[in-house]
Amino acid sequence: MTRIHDMGGRFGYGAVVPDPDGTAFEESWHARALALTLAAGALGSWNIDMSRHARERLHPREYARFSYFEKWLAALANLLVETGALEVSDLLPRASDQTAQALSSHALKAEDADALLGRGSPTTRDCQGSARFSVGDSVRARRLAENRLVPGGHTRLPAYAAGASGRVLRHHGFHVFPDSNAHGLGEAPQPLYAVAFPAAELWVNPEHPHDEVVLDLWESYLEPVQ
Amino acid sequence: MESSENGRASAHGHLPPDPELRVKALEEVLVRKGLVDPAALDAIIDMYQNRVGPRNGARVVARAWSDPGFRRALLADASDAIAGMGYAGRQGEHVTAVENTRDTHNIVVCTLCSCYPWPLLGIPPGWYKSDEYRARAVREPRKVLAEFGVTLPKDKAVRVWDSTAEMRYIVIPERPPGSTGLDQEALAELVTRDSMIGTGLPMEPRR
Numbered sequence: 001m002t003r004i005h006d007m008g009g010r011f012g013y014g015a016v017v018p019d020p021d022g023t024a025f026e027e028s029w030h031a032r033a034l035a036l037t038l039a040a041g042a043l044g045s046w047n048i049d050m051s052r053h054a055r056e057r058l059h060p061r062e063y064a065r066f067s068y069f070e071k072w073l074a075a076l077a078n079l080l081v082e083t084g085a086l087e088v089s090d091l092l093p094r095a096s097d098q099t100a101q102a103l104s105s106h107a108l109k110a111e112d113a114d115a116l117l118g119r120g121s122p123t124t125r126d127c128q129g130s131a132r133f134s135v136g137d138s139v140r141a142r143r144l145a146e147n148r149l150v151p152g153g154h155t156r157l158p159a160y161a162a163g164a165s166g167r168v169l170r171h172h173g174f175h176v177f178p179d180s181n182a183h184g185l186g187e188a189p190q191p192l193y194a195v196a197f198p199a200a201e202l203w204v205n206p207e208h209p210h211d212e213v214v215l216d217l218w219e220s221y222l223e224p225v226q
Numbered sequence: 227m228e229s230s231e232n233g234r235a236s237a238h239g240h241l242p243p244d245p246e247l248r249v250k251a252l253e254e255v256l257v258r259k260g261l262v263d264p265a266a267l268d269a270i271i272d273m274y275q276n277r278v279g280p281r282n283g284a285r286v287v288a289r290a291w292s293d294p295g296f297r298r299a300l301l302a303d304a305s306d307a308i309a310g311m312g313y314a315g316r317q318g319e320h321v322t323a324v325e326n327t328r329d330t331h332n333i334v335v336c337t338l339c340s341c342y343p344w345p346l347l348g349i350p351p352g353w354y355k356s357d358e359y360r361a362r363a364v365r366e367p368r369k370v371l372a373e374f375g376v377t378l379p380k381d382k383a384v385r386v387w388d389s390t391a392e393m394r395y396i397v398i399p400e401r402p403p404g405s406t407g408l409d410q411e412a413l414a415e416l417v418t419r420d421s422m423i424g425t426g427l428p429m430e431p432r433r
Contacts (some may be wrong), residue, residue, distance in 0.1 A: 001326060005338055006337070006338060006362040007337050008337030008338075008365070009337075009365040012361075013357055013362055014358055015373050016374070018373065019351050019352060022352070024279060024348055024349045025349065027246075029246040032253065033245075034271075034274070035267040036249060036253055036267060038270050038316075039256075039263070039266050039270060040256060040261065040262060052338075052339055058312050068352070068355045069245070070245050070248075073241075073248050077240075077252060078236070080237075080256075080382055081239070087258075088237050089242050091252075091255070093242075093251075104261055105260050107264070107266075108265055109265075109266060110265035110268065113270050117270065118315040119316075120318065122320065123320065123391075123392040124319075160337075170322070172391070181245075196385070202365070207327075207366055207384075208368065209367045210383035211368075212383065213364050213386045213387075214385060214388065216393050217391075
C-alpha cells in the first residue's frame, strides 16, 4: 500500500492555477519556514530521505489539510523531537530552557550558508558493481510499490507505475538508495535509471498514443521483461 | 523489523496552529538553544529571494540556443555544463537537460513531493507544489497544458518527467520564430520560468 503523498494520477483534483510572474515566496513566513528547515538540516541529524519521509508520514488528514510549508514545519518539529535535538516540552509555550546543547557547535553560521547551499549534497557514489540493465532494455516496475526493508517505509516507486512495463532511456550511475537511507540503514547505492513508460501502460484512457511518462527508478525497483 | 511509525509523530501538535506563529515559536526555541543562527536564516532567504531564480535557467537556455558546442555539452552532461556557468548546489547536484523538438514536448513534475532544479529556477511556484499539478500532470498533461494556455499540435508527443530521484530536469524549449540575430541577453528575456518546466512556451520577440 501507499501513502497520501503518492499523488500521481489520482482523480478528483481541479484545475491548476498558473502564476506567471510568481515571486519566490508568497508569504514571508514561507521564506522563514524554508530557511529554518535548511538551517536545522545543516545540524546533520538527518538526511534528505529522512526529511521527505517525515513529511510523508504526517497523518493523512494533516497532510491533506496543511499547505506546502506547513507540512515542512510539522515534519521539522517532529524530526527535531525524534532525533533528540528538542524535547516535546520545548515546543510548549514559555518552555524553560536549561538543557545544554552539544549539537549547537554544528549550528549553521551565516557566513557558511552560501557555501553549504552552493555545495549541496550529491547522491552519486562511485561503485565497482555493474549495472543489470542497459539503455534500450525492456523492464517492468515491481508490482508492489512498497519499501522492502521497513514496513510502511519511504520509497520512490510511485504506485501508478507499479507493474508497468517500459524501457530504459538513461543510466544515471549509482545513487544513494532512499528506501535504506531514509531509515538510517546505510546509503546502499544502486544503479538509477530513467525508464520511459508509454502512457497506455499507466492509464486506461491515455490522452495520446505517443505520450510517455519517464521516472527515475533504482535497480531493485525493476525486473527484466523477457 | 523497525516500523516507520512511532508514537512521537505528532510532536508538532504542541506548537501553535497558526503557521506564522508556528515558525516564530520554532525559530525562537532553536535560536535560544544555539541550534540556529537568525543571521544564517537571513542569508538563506536572501539567496533564494534575490540571487537564485529562473533568470539563471534562462541564461542557460539562451546560451544553448546560440552556441551549438554548449548545447551538445548541456545535453550530454548538464550538471557539468551549468557548473561552468557557476550554477550548482542544493537541489541541483545532478541535472539533466531535455530538449523540446518538432516531435516531442517535455514537461516536468514531482508527483511524490516537489523536486525542482533550485540553482536554475529558484524555489518552485505554488502550483508546481499543488496536489492538482502533482496528481494530474502525469495522467493528463495535455489538459494541464491547456490550463496554462498551451495547445500542442496533434502529431507532437508529450514526455512527462516525474522527478522521483535526485536528478533534476530542465526543459530546453524550442527557439521561438523571429529570434534570429538576437544576442544571448535578448534571447534570455524570451525564456519564461514555465517554458523551462514545460508548462509554457518562450515568448516571441516584439517586432
